[in-house]
Amino acid sequence: MRNILYELNLDALVKTIILLGFALFFFLIIQSGQVLTYVHPRIVPYMYFAIIVIILMVLFSLPDLRRRQKNVTYLPYLIFLLPLLTAFALPPQAMDTSPISFGSANAGAEGSAGSRSDDSISSSGSNIGDSNVADDSQSDQYSYSGREPELQMIDGSIVLDDDNFYQWSEEIFTNMDAYAGKQIEATGFIMQNEQLIKNDFALARLLMTCCVADTVPIGFLCRYEESENLEDHSWIKVTGNIKVMDYNGQTLPVIVIDKLEPTSKPDNEYVYPY
Amino acid sequence: MKDKIDKLSSFLDSGKNNTGQLKLYSEAGLENPKPKKPGDLMLFIFIIMAAAYFLLAIIKSSNWAANVDISWLLVFNTVFLSILIQAFPFLLLGLLVASIIQVFVSSETITRIFPRSSGLGFIVAMVAGVFFPVCDCAIVPVAAGLVKRGVPLPAAVTFLLAAPIVNPIVIASTWYAFPNEPYLALLRVYFGLIVAFAAGFMFRLFPEEHVLLLTADNFNSCNCSCSCDHSNVEMMGLRDKVEMIFRHAAQEFFQVGGFLIFGALLSSAVQVFVPKDILNGVSGAAVSILIMMIAAFVLSVCSTSDAFIARTFVNQFPMGAVMGFMILGPMLDIKNLLMLLGSFQKRVVIKLVLIIFCITFILMLIVAPWLG
Incomplete structure (x- = not known):
């Protein structure tokens, strides 16, 4: 020996x-x-x-x-x-807001210290141990084909899901007049910002192109009357109408919310451009 | 063919006779003829991190501080690891390609593809990247491998700078990122090629004598211990060559991989800890171009995705500055620079950095008025 x-x-x-x-x-x-x-x-x-x-x-x-x-x-x-x-x-920690927007990742992490980081730690912490449990759901996520999702309205309303969030956002921002007044349904997290008009917030998803280091938040401005009770970075599902308006000098599509309900964080919180 | 065999034979003999082969790269450290400094630095960082980790473990396990917020560390760690996860496969790919060139392609073939004394070499160098669709971390070992195989430095520099920009994936992602301005993708390629060519040309005008580091320079004569003891040239079959490729790649991995890790550490620290405010309140074309170029350097985002990052700056900065970000980023960033230092002489790297920076800056200053 x-x-x-x-x-x-x-x-x-x-x-x-x-x-x-x-x-x-x-x-x-x-x-x-x-x-x-x-x-x-x-x-x-x-x-x-x-x-x-x-x-x-x-x-x-x-x-x-x-x-x-x-x-x-x-x-x-x-x-x-x-x-x-x-x-x-150390377990992986998903980003709340873009690391690229510099210090905001800090702010995001602080903001989430209560509710969000807890569940992300527990969910990720269990992963290595019970890989069997995770396997079933994984097979779906890896069948990711890279193809462009078709953008079709369902019953006259636009439904944004994990697979088409980026594509729909691009489409609506590009041809916003064509979608003015249309009904829209989307899930995302709340991003509040002082620069926005009071009570407005952004409904955002993180767009990942390659890795966490290049994630940027994308999404829509939202107008909601009772938004002061909302918690920054919490996940919500909204239904509303698209209104094209002049916003701080820019012409933007804004979701005027009819219905807002809290929801849980999706399994995969990132959306992909392709 | 005869030449090739001779070459291999001297390759093997020298390997056999050199008992210090392993010592060479462990002693010379990852990168440097003066191994002390970077080694110390890395040791320092390692000790700090290890101490921090154990401190963390103690804090977490004790009750009085059960609610300490460590999510900043987790975010930092996640960004750090994610950069490595996406960079390692490409680094390995680059190392494999470099090794394959080393083992299978003779110097003559390479010189035929890269004609020594004509402008043709530059053109080949600019176009070659189209057929080698990897991002900037994979390109450094390949470029170093080409220089080892006798490609003149000017052409190798042009290849090094052009490849990440003419890469089809990069062009496609730029196209995606700016759906309303498709001409930006073409302009990016166009300006990138101009910078790549100009930088190569500067090295032609002001040539360098010693290009590669000692360890890398001596590759052919010393540091590959592959199959040396049990084969002679005639017996050198495919299996031995394959073995040589992988052993060579493994060894290079330990030479440049450390730089990649260190670069990832630095740029993820910048991304997570530096407040965004420092980018606000910028005025003037020259200053904004400069700031965006520095941002591209510091952020070290993979060239296949930096167009999406560039897009987020469009409202804050003029297009000329954003273009500067997209031109400089693939050519030069922290992890790239550190990897260059792992393969090339410090003098060459410094010269290269200055040349790229100046040319990009001047070019962007000229075209900024047209871009808006």
């Missing part, structure tokens, strides 16, 4: 552990569906590719383990251990 240890190449061993650590992390988050908290579903196939490459790299480097080296420094490898440490130790 002592002999084996003596012959073991620690340098190669550390590298092997690091590589396998990343492969394992990728595999576990794909299995649990946590991966969608980090990146666009389009990235998942690339992650499988990475796992395969890493495993091949490890396999081909296995003979190194027997070649003992002297005077090895481990300093350069510490930086590789850092992401592994935080990856396995």
